[in-house]
Amino acid sequence: MPNDAETVSHQLLLRAGLVRQVAAGIFDYLPLGQIVKDKIERIIREEMNAIDGQEVTLPMVHPAEIWQQSGRWYEIGDDMARLKDRNGRDMCLGMTHEELIAELVSQVVTSYRQLPFVLYQIQTKFRDEPRPRAGLIRVREFTMKDAYSFDRDVAGIDAFYPRIYQSYFNIFRRCGIDVIAVESDTGMMGGTMAHEFMALTPIGEDTLLLCDNCGYKANRQIATFQKTAVAGGEAQPLVEVETPNVNTIAALADFLQIPETATAKAIFLMAEMQNNAGELYEQFVFAVIRGDMELNETKLTNAIKARRLRPATPDEIRAIGAEPGYGSPVGIQRDKVLLLVDDLIPQSTNLVAGANR
Structure with a gap:
């Protein structure tokens, strides 16, 4: 049994002879595994056909131009496997098929009278996952069913969504999951x-x-x-307090004998952004939240439309006039910073925060 077969499901797949690992996140389906896979695909097809889905097969290798038109050629990072053909033309392995299905429909649909309809496929995809794990749970090469509805208006989309929603429950129920x-x-x-x-x-x-x-x-x-603001009383004048060797919220609250709800937390990040010309650049992001809260990076990424986030280095933090461990939005070089403040902050008074020194 391979050392990386940590989950029971992965171990059973190997012991039963359903699959064989070729490389990290890449598997052979052996005869018994192929039988099981075929049964699952049959169930999926039956449920998709029941909601009037029509099956297609789109290519796994995509020309870069289609992804460049949508902008996602530039937005997606290392998860996309890119290559060149013998003529030097940029290509990629399909990790999803929105671009391809949109291109197909744009060429064959000429009138709204052809709508609505649903297309689906069961196709191989490849995403270069950084940490494949748990057997077939998180892999790099996988088979995926993707479906796309094309409607005349938003009302049509809203009417179809419950049907596809229920079909997924039907698929899992029939598979015993x-x-x-x-x-x-x-x-x-x-x-x-x-x-x-x-x-x-x-x-x-x-x-x-x-x-x-x-x-x-x-x-x-x-x-x-539901976030609850904590009453801090009447706003008091800004006062500086010495806090030697206190560089975390927990330590600050303990040092001053105050709850963490009475503090403000500074979080320094670098966001990879893309301008209208498709060029990538990094933006310094300064997020301020109440001390007892945690930053949700997914929400922040979506809010600023970033490709990805990483922690800012101490040198990057100092370059905007802040100090690691003692950060504050007061006194920083605002022209270098995208400042985001959680809605609890303006609802709170007399919060304790760093002074950038």
């Missing part, structure tokens, strides 16, 4: 709403927030909650 649907981040796909179908397991990587009383279900990445 208990799932719940939760609100989720739209990610690289974009859009205004998304649901993920989650199977609860101890080896899962996501954290879900579920409310038994109201039925709210959401991935922690996008979940919203």
Whole structure:
């Protein structure tokens, strides 16, 4: 048994002879595994056909121009496997097919009278996952069913969404898998709403927030909650206080004998951004939240439309006039900074924060 087969599901796949690992995140499907895979695909096809889906097969190798037109050629990082053909033309392995399906429909649909319709495919995809794990749970090469509805208007989309939503429950039920649907981040796909179908397991990587009383279900990445402002009394004059060797919120609250709700936390990040010409650049981001809160990087990334975030280095922090461990928005070089402030901050008075020294 390979040392990296840490999950029971991965171990059983190998012991039963369903799959064989070729490389990290890349597997052979052996005869028994192919039988199981074929059965799953048959169930998916039956449920897609039941909502009037029409099956297509789009190529796995995509020309770069189609991705460049959407802008995602520049937005997606190392997850996309890029290559050149013998003529030096940029290509990539398909990690998703929105660009290809949009190009197809733009060429064959000439009138609104041809709408609505649903296209779907079951196709191989490749995403260069940095940390493949758990057997077939997180892989680099995988088979994916993707479906696309084309409607005349938003009302048509709204009418179709519950049908595809229910079809997914039908698929999992027929496969014997208990799932719940939760609100989720739209990610690289974009859009205004998304649901993920989650199977609860101890080896899962996501954290879900579920409310038994109201039925709210959401991935922690996008979940919203009721935030309570803490009354701090009448606003007091700005006062500097010596806090030697106190460079964390917990240490600051302990040193001053105050709750963490009476503090403001400074978080320094560098965001990879893209301008209208498709050029990449880095933007210094300064986020301010109440001391007892945690920054949700998914929400921040979406809010500023960043490609990715990374922690700012001490030198980068000092370059904007701030001091690592003692950060404050007061006195920084604002022209170099994208400053974001959580809505709890203006609702709170007399917060204790760093003084940049």
